Amino acid sequence: MRVKEPDLRATTEAVFQKCGVPKDQAQLGADVLMYADLLGVDTHGVSNMLRSYVQGYNARRTNPRPNWKIVKEGPTTAVIDGDNGLGLMVTPKAMEICIEKARKYGTSVVVIRNSGHLGAAGYHAVMAAKQDMVGWCMTGGGSSMVPTFGAEPRLGTNPIAGNKIGLAKRNGKAMLPGWVAKSDGTPDMDGGAAAEFAAGTLRMQLPLGSTRELGSHKGYSLAAIVDVLCGQLSFAPGFATLATGRRGHFVAAYDIAAFGDVAEFKRNMDGELEGLRNTKPAPGHDRVFYAGLPEHETAIERRRDGIPLHPEVIEWFRGICSELSIPWRLTGK
């Protein structure tokens, strides 16, 4: 079923508010989720995330009214303690601070500790892009990926998001070759580990590159960099011990005007992106994309036709709206 974005947005805001989140923060959280749902990044939209957020509030793991604060600050840096609110709402604040500092000095880095799930990182990075800056956003922590040659999960950043593996599991599909390790750590290059995943006995994703021969040591090292920048630089708890539930966020902004003429930069970028888009495609493919292009096209379609939701997700909304006395708006087709 497809539901109209304003209806899904209003419902999502209401769910946040019923969980105790103040109105402006509920609106911000819904905006981050709608960003993902409109762009087709369904792993980070309401379908996969909203219920886990509600569970976090209900279990009092997540603070609906966090008193986040800057615990250390310099001309171009800040460390934020998120007071266990969702990253969804504190990270835009962090990026606002970051943009202000970058506007003044050229570059800025802001890190966040004690904060829950970040949502779609692109939302926060794009805030800087809209201000003619290069925007970074990363989130680190967790243990779902095995290092190259390893037999235990240690890091959280991997190319095939756990949510996508969850989706494959939900749809009864097998893992593809190179997605996960077998239980002894050996990369599963045959695929088909679905049963073990479904039984919950296996939670070992492979780094980008899958095997040493394909460059997994690079994917593993990139994941370690993300872990360090997000967690160690924010002095977040658990990173010294690789604790499973550790989490930290990182945003950065580089003001393009500090490097040269912004209009010229944009013309040059347009040229590069057009060049990538016009690359001759390989057999079996119509087009070559660049990051953000398919998402842009999906957003145009979803604004017009609505956001598709799985019947199971609609059912969840029906239950939570009934339970929390939220008016039923998800009446698409």
Place this chain on the structure above:
Amino acid sequence: MRVKEPDLRATTEAVFQKCGVPKDQAQLGADVLMYADLLGVDTHGVSNMLRSYVQGYNARRTNPRPNWKIVKEGPTTAVIDGDNGLGLMVTPKAMEICIEKARKYGTSVVVIRNSGHLGAAGYHAVMAAKQDMVGWCMTGGGSSMVPTFGAEPRLGTNPIAGNKIGLAKRNGKAMLPGWVAKSDGTPDMDGGAAAEFAAGTLRMQLPLGSTRELGSHKGYSLAAIVDVLCGQLSFAPGFATLATGRRGHFVAAYDIAAFGDVAEFKRNMDGELEGLRNTKPAPGHDRVFYAGLPEHETAIERRRDGIPLHPEVIEWFRGICSELSIPWRLTGK
């Protein structure tokens, strides 16, 4: 044959000087090369790089006495024009500027245009690490990698350095599955494209991840990010048109003291690295590494036993030393 590092260093310095490079710059260039050779990063040491540098000087593509200068500067930013010198020598200067700015303001980004080969990026990044800062170094440009779904090379940053493919070619080894695309752009997941490479008809490496299913769109996008940060942010020529010979460098430094206590950061980092190192290995592997650990161990061994050079490389040195009247020092065993 193994040669002692001081002998190889002195010979390398002499080669640079005979190419017209001033003594202090020749020493710096040799230091960057020795860094790679000691760590075992042979792709970026004298074996693979020095002769191409000499060719560049001889062909007057590379300026031995560049008058590099800062063409735009802000509190935390600088854009350097390298005046077509080697990146080897100008990038340490860029990192010095970067460190000074980061010390004052917390973060800094310096970019370089019109500069030749960077050498081992780690050399420049480690300069910041030695000053208790997070150090970044990247180089972008070139066209040796196909975008996901593409049939033409467009970007230069890939996990399996072209030099390694060159090494496989030199040793008559076939490409492994997932390293390169076939001539129509289809990922070669069977391996064995050696003949085409040797014939020079094929120069299409795959992104990290190899195929869309294994996450090559992430590797492709990471390569695009590197291209933008190094080339577009430095306003280097050729990036708007994806010109084959385009090149730009990027360094950044984040001062750890601006985020928290440096000693605590190091203790936490030690904990994380020890945790990664102590990961239970998968069958067939003795140990799990982190980036820099095998290199550290190699450097201890090579300082003691010398740097191994292929007979063909020794021959090249013999020729160039004879030609340029450089005393013969490479008398290892």
